[in-house]
Amino acid sequence: MELELKKLCSSLGMCIKNWKVDGDQANRRYILLGTFAVFLLGSLWLVTLESRDPYLMSMPWSDFFPYGTPTIAENPMTNSTEEPVIKATYLKGKKAVEQFRNHLACFSESGKWVYDTTPRHMPWNSIGDTYASGCDSRHQWTGPGHVSGDQAEAIAMEGDPKDWLVREELKWVWRTNSSCTFWPVDRDDFCKRIGPKRNVMVVGDSINHEIAWSFMNHLVLSGQGYGHMSSGDRSNDGVYEMCGDIFGAGNGFKVAFVRNDRLSPVANISVDTWRNFYEWPWLDLLKEYDVRLLLLNRGAHYEDDKTFVRALRLIFTILSEHFPHMQVIFRNTPPGHANCSFYHEPLSERQHSDLPHGYHWEDFYRQNKLAAEIVKEFQYMYMDVDTMLSLRPEGHITDTDCLHYCLPGPLDLAVQYLYNILLLL
Numbered sequence: 001m002e003l004e005l006k007k008l009c010s011s012l013g014m015c016i017k018n019w020k021v022d023g024d025q026a027n028r029r030y031i032l033l034g035t036f037a038v039f040l041l042g043s044l045w046l047v048t049l050e051s052r053d054p055y056l057m058s059m060p061w062s063d064f065f066p067y068g069t070p071t072i073a074e075n076p077m078t079n080s081t082e083e084p085v086i087k088a089t090y091l092k093g094k095k096a097v098e099q100f101r102n103h104l105a106c107f108s109e110s111g112k113w114v115y116d117t118t119p120r121h122m123p124w125n126s127i128g129d130t131y132a133s134g135c136d137s138r139h140q141w142t143g144p145g146h147v148s149g150d151q152a153e154a155i156a157m158e159g160d161p162k163d164w165l166v167r168e169e170l171k172w173v174w175r176t177n178s179s180c181t182f183w184p185v186d187r188d189d190f191c192k193r194i195g196p197k198r199n200v201m202v203v204g205d206s207i208n209h210e211i212a213w214s215f216m217n218h219l220v221l222s223g224q225g226y227g228h229m230s231s232g233d234r235s236n237d238g239v240y241e242m243c244g245d246i247f248g249a250g251n252g253f254k255v256a257f258v259r260n261d262r263l264s265p266v267a268n269i270s271v272d273t274w275r276n277f278y279e280w281p282w283l284d285l286l287k288e289y290d291v292r293l294l295l296l297n298r299g300a301h302y303e304d305d306k307t308f309v310r311a312l313r314l315i316f317t318i319l320s321e322h323f324p325h326m327q328v329i330f331r332n333t334p335p336g337h338a339n340c341s342f343y344h345e346p347l348s349e350r351q352h353s354d355l356p357h358g359y360h361w362e363d364f365y366r367q368n369k370l371a372a373e374i375v376k377e378f379q380y381m382y383m384d385v386d387t388m389l390s391l392r393p394e395g396h397i398t399d400t401d402c403l404h405y406c407l408p409g410p411l412d413l414a415v416q417y418l419y420n421i422l423l424l425l
């Protein structure tokens with residue numbers, strides 16, 4: 001019987017023909033019934049989907065973080081009679097909060113890129129990421145003909161400013177006006193501003209991965225450090241102690257990175273290579289690692305505005321309900337650049353036209369504005385690096401990757417921004 005069916009169905013056409021010609025009444029009835037059942041189940045499924053939140057609907061079919069599906073807070077501040085605050089900081093009251101936000105805005109609005117060839121320390125000594133240092137033959141962390149550690153440090157710290165030997169894109173600094181001086185990172189002070197055992201987690205896409213790497217590079221001492229960060233295997237992250245030299249071994253803090261392009265509260269790994277979304281669970285680790293400072297981003301892996309807004313509201317709702325004592329900073333998303341390898345210095349104005357299609361770079365500016373509003377509603381901190389980095393077409397990795405940056409490089413600005421936020425807290 002089975003053999004016979006196989007033979008019959010050897011081609012679809014044959015199969016259909018055979019059912020029609022030879023199939024008995026019973027078979028036809030089963031097929032009819034089956035089709036009807038599938039139709040019914042399908043409709044039920046669609047009705048269930050329709051009644052779900054559109055953002056939740058687009059989530060991968062894995063179960064949510066144990067807290068369950070929350071009711072997304074629409075506008076958490078609208079009816080609040082409480083004073084505005086910046087959550088988990090001492091900043092409280094309309095005036096203090098406004099001052100803080102204006103100070104951050106001033107970093108962007110009053111600043112410009114200035115060429116400065118004064119030799120100085122650069123955060124490239126210890127940790128290597130071969131992709132991000134690929135464009136740098138002089139300071140790549142390892143390999144023949146490249147230098148690292150003390151040798152790299154010597155190049156950065158010495159020399160005649162006229163012919164300072166570092167890559168061109170490392171010579172530009174963001175200079176703001178005197179109302180909001182944008183300080184260079186002082187490593188020891190950075191450690192202290194974060195504080196003993198105040199563990200840090202960075203969650204987001206590959207750009208946040210680069211920032212996490214740069215962050216650790218700013219903190220580790222020469223000769224310390226470890227090989228390579230992995231976005232997949234979480235066992236490598238969050239286990240390295242930073243600033244133990246300042247606080248005493250065992251009292252430093254840890255820095256973890258988790259890749260989650262949508263900041264989704266998934267409980268299981270979801271990899272959608274077709275749409276290019278990598279989502280690792282991370283909410284469980286906030287507790288496990290006792291995270292006190294969280295740096296988030298989503299944006300470069302584009303989804304439409306409605307989905308984007310829902311995603312942010314959802315995750316901020318969960319965070320404010322379950323982690324009220326955690327400081328949260330949301331970094332915005334700078335676009336990549338058209339023809340990046342043709343540029344050798346910063347732009348005076350962001351690129352508006354001729355952006356390559358397909359990446360939605362032209363949509364980032366609009367979505368950043370949406371994000372800024374939501375971050376404000378939830379009383380978190382907003383880090384605008386787009387204003388600065390949209391002006392940095394140079395220093396990207398290759399002419400086929402005009403989104404990521406070489407490290408050290410322009411993206412180190414995000415770490416400097418973090419330091420400057422901490423100076424205000």
Ligand SMILES: *[C@@H]1O[C@H](CO)[C@@H](O)[C@H](O)[C@H]1NC(C)=O
Binds near residue numbers: 061268
């Ligand atoms: C998610 O992971 C948990 C345990 O880690 C497992 O019990 C559950 O079946 C998984 N769910 C899905 C949809 O894979």
Ligand SMILES: *[C@@H]1O[C@H](CO)[C@@H](O)[C@H](O)[C@H]1NC(C)=O
Binds near residue numbers: 074
């Ligand atoms: C604000 O108050 C109005 C009227 O009392 C109510 O309908 C609405 O749901 C409240 N919104 C929030 C976010 O609590």
Ligand SMILES: *[C@@H]1O[C@H](CO)[C@@H](O)[C@H](O)[C@H]1NC(C)=O
Binds near residue numbers: 106177178180
């Ligand atoms: C600095 O720039 C900000 C924002 O553009 C402006 O509000 C402020 O008045 C400026 N301060 C000085 C001292 O020029």
Ligand SMILES: *[C@@H]1O[C@H](CO)[C@@H](O)[C@H](O)[C@H]1NC(C)=O
Binds near residue numbers: 338339351353354355
């Ligand atoms: C990039 O290069 C192409 C081809 O040379 C040119 O048509 C386009 O205008 C350039 N775009 C920008 C933003 O420079």
